[in-house]
Amino acid sequence: MWSRAHAGYAYLDATCKPLEIKIDGYCIDSITAKLIVTQGFERYLWNTGDTTSTIIVQNPKPGNPYSVSVTSSTGCSITLKDTIPEFEELAAPKFNKMNDTLVCPVTKLWVHPTGIHLNDIYWVEGGYSADSFLIHAKDSITLHFVSPDNFGCNRDILVFNLFVPSDAIMVSPDQVICPGDSVTLSIGVPDALTNLNWTPGNLKSKSIKVSPNVSTQYHVIVNTGKNCDVEKLVNVTVKLAPPVQLNMNLDTTICEGQSININVQGEGIGTIFWPGLNRIGPSLTIQPKVSKSYPIEIVNLSECDTFLYNYNALVHKIPYVNFGSDFCGSQDQLLTVPNFESWNYTWNNFTTDTFLEVRKSGLYTIVISNECGGI
Structure with a gap:
């Protein structure tokens, strides 16, 4: 940054005046020099x-030289010279x-602000210049002060914070947990503040681990040492919900080829998963070919507990029989039919076994039936 003026003098009788160099610019790489000769001469030639x-x-x-030849109205002529100064x-x-702080x-x-080579000190938030500033700290505030040099080329900025304790002290947000779970609560305070107390529990550390059985509000009081203690609150909510109770039959019997529309009903039901089928929701349609058990996972309303069930589908086959071709011969024959526990058998001789020993020629018939029909 640079000085503003320098003058070089050369005289030509009483009419001629000196050449004057003025440094009117202010900042490096943007300085301008104004070279001036008194007006009133007849001619100028630089x-x-x-x-x-x-x-x-x-x-x-x-160090760069500049010269100007001036001629007065009386014919007086002279050349004035000078150089740009350091x-x-x-x-x-x-x-x-x-x-x-x-x-x-x-607080008022x-x-x-102090320092070296300070000129006009300007408080940005306050919008005025002074040597001292009265701050009214209603809330935490960041202060900015600016001071330029004489030419406005360089400046320095001072930034610092006034912390109101309630703003400077941060505590964990409210928490929601499941019964039996624990959670860590913490408070962030400036290093100078270490005197604090949590209740319930009468704990003194910045972080505490809690596992309440019911929803609880935790208080932490921080002693600032400035007669303005700060109290912060954290609510820990324990999600309590009744267990899942189903109001439906979990066992169903169908005939082969039939389908089942399942609609899970009950109390305390949240989300229903069918893990074996990669499905979510209370309703499901199935068409099992054979008897099968379908697992159900039900999350209760608190989303904390999962209840496991099995939906059992018993599939009854439609009766069938195949005796093969008629046969001839003198030997005894044993007629048999598939043996299923749920089937009923009646031969034309009124026996009810799954087999019939034939000792003579004749027509033999059997009626097989179950809940799904008969042949």
Whole structure:
């Protein structure tokens, strides 16, 4: 950063005035120099080719020579010369660091930014400049102060925080757990604040592990040492729900080829899973070819407990029989039919076995029946 003015003087009788160089720009790489000769001469001719009494040089370099030939109305002529001077560097402003400060709510305090080479100190949030600032800390606030150098080229910014304890102290959000589960509650406080107490439990650490049987509100009180203790609350809700109770028959008998529409009904039912079928929901249609058991997983309304059931489908086959071709011969024959526990058998000789010993020629018939029909 650089000084603003330098003058070179050369005289031509009482009418001629000196050449003056003014550094009007302020910042490095954007400095401008204004070279001035008193107005009123008849003619001007600069070594840059300009013909006015004043010229502007962009980004002038120290040591560069400039000259102007001036001619008065009386015919007096002279050449004035000078060079761009060395620029004097300006010291940059620098704030001293200010530590974040914990204050009680609605505190009024004076803030005095200090440092070196400070000029105009501007408080950004307050919108004014001063040496000291009265801050009214209703809530936590981040403060910004700015000080430029004399030319406005360099500036320094001071940033620090005023923490109101209720804002500076953070606690775990409310929690929801299942019966028997535990959860860790924690509080974040500045390092200087270590005097705290949790209730219920009378615990002193920043983190506590709790496992309440019922929904509980936990209080933590932090002593700030500034006569404004802070209390924070955390609610731990224990999800209680009645167990699942089904109001339906879990055993069904059908005939081969029939289908079953299952609709799970009961109390305390949340989500229903059919793990063997990759299905979710209370309704299901099945058509088993053989007797089969279908597992059901039911999550209760609290989503904490899972109840396992099996839906049993008993499939009765439609009766059938195959004696093969008629046969001849003198030997005894044994007629047999499939043996199923649920089938009823009646031969034309009124026996009810699954077999009949034939000792003579004749027509033999059997009636087989069950819940699904007969032949």
